[in-house]
Amino acid sequence: MFIFSKILLFLLNPLFWIFLLLLWSWLTRKAILKKWLRWIAIGSLLFFSNPYIINQLLKSYETPRVTLSPGTSFQAGILLGGFIGFDENGQGFFNEASERMLQTLSLYKSGFIKKILVSGGSGTLLRQKFREADFAKDQFIKMGVPPDDILIDRNSRNTYENAVYCKQISDSLQLAPPLLLITSAWHMPRAKACFKKAGLTVLPYSCNFKHSLTSDPEDFLVPSAGALDKWSILLKEWVGLFVYKITGKI
Numbered sequence: 001m002f003i004f005s006k007i008l009l010f011l012l013n014p015l016f017w018i019f020l021l022l023l024w025s026w027l028t029r030k031a032i033l034k035k036w037l038r039w040i041a042i043g044s045l046l047f048f049s050n051p052y053i054i055n056q057l058l059k060s061y062e063t064p065r066v067t068l069s070p071g072t073s074f075q076a077g078i079l080l081g082g083f084i085g086f087d088e089n090g091q092g093f094f095n096e097a098s099e100r101m102l103q104t105l106s107l108y109k110s111g112f113i114k115k116i117l118v119s120g121g122s123g124t125l126l127r128q129k130f131r132e133a134d135f136a137k138d139q140f141i142k143m144g145v146p147p148d149d150i151l152i153d154r155n156s157r158n159t160y161e162n163a164v165y166c167k168q169i170s171d172s173l174q175l176a177p178p179l180l181l182i183t184s185a186w187h188m189p190r191a192k193a194c195f196k197k198a199g200l201t202v203l204p205y206s207c208n209f210k211h212s213l214t215s216d217p218e219d220f221l222v223p224s225a226g227a228l229d230k231w232s233i234l235l236k237e238w239v240g241l242f243v244y245k246i247t248g249k250i
Helices: 002-011 014-027 031-048 051-061 099-109 132-142 159-173 188-198 225-246
Strands: 077-080 084-086 092-094 116-119 150-153 179-184 202-207
Touching: 014 031, 014 225, 031 225, 051 225, 077 099, 077 159, 084 132, 099 132, 099 179, 099 202, 116 132, 116 159, 132 150, 150 159, 159 188, 159 225, 179 188, 188 202, 188 225
Parallel strands: 077 116, 077 179, 116 150, 179 202
Antiparallel strands: 084 092
């Protein structure tokens, strides 16, 4: 399932299907079919590159952020991986989802969470020996978080395993629920479902939102390469929910 999910992620890219349509139109000898395939490819490109369409879908799908009242405290905040990458030498670097870590640090410094539980092993097919949780823990220590306040799950490879391993850690340390779940807003619906299935009560704390709060006039008409990237993210989450549902993970 882990390898299948990586292959599926590639196949869900709208550009992949647009390329296949154009390739088919080039290979076919039927003039009518060639014409229709080209028009479908152009229409698909305009649809998937429209910022307004994807923004509205993301706005309805992403989980809103909760407002924590002063004095609220959780025994731990669960930070899900996916915000760190590694080069061929094992050097870690933050990616576009790094707001997850910044929000977690802010929550800890503000006293909303007493401990940080980082859940993330290696989410890649290659470079399996490099683990996100290890790198994140080192960074938190450099930022002034005491090592005793940092818990790690360095074995999980996906959202389902995040929930399973965090449940085991929470039970072993007898952490009182609910725990604060910190991940990207577009990832939160699937994450919440996985943690519910695992039997760990959490309160979602969304960050790294992909939808825009306002729409500019050009969003209706001007295509954007960024819209294509957002479609890949949303399609991955939709299919992930479906696959997890039929396999009993949520």
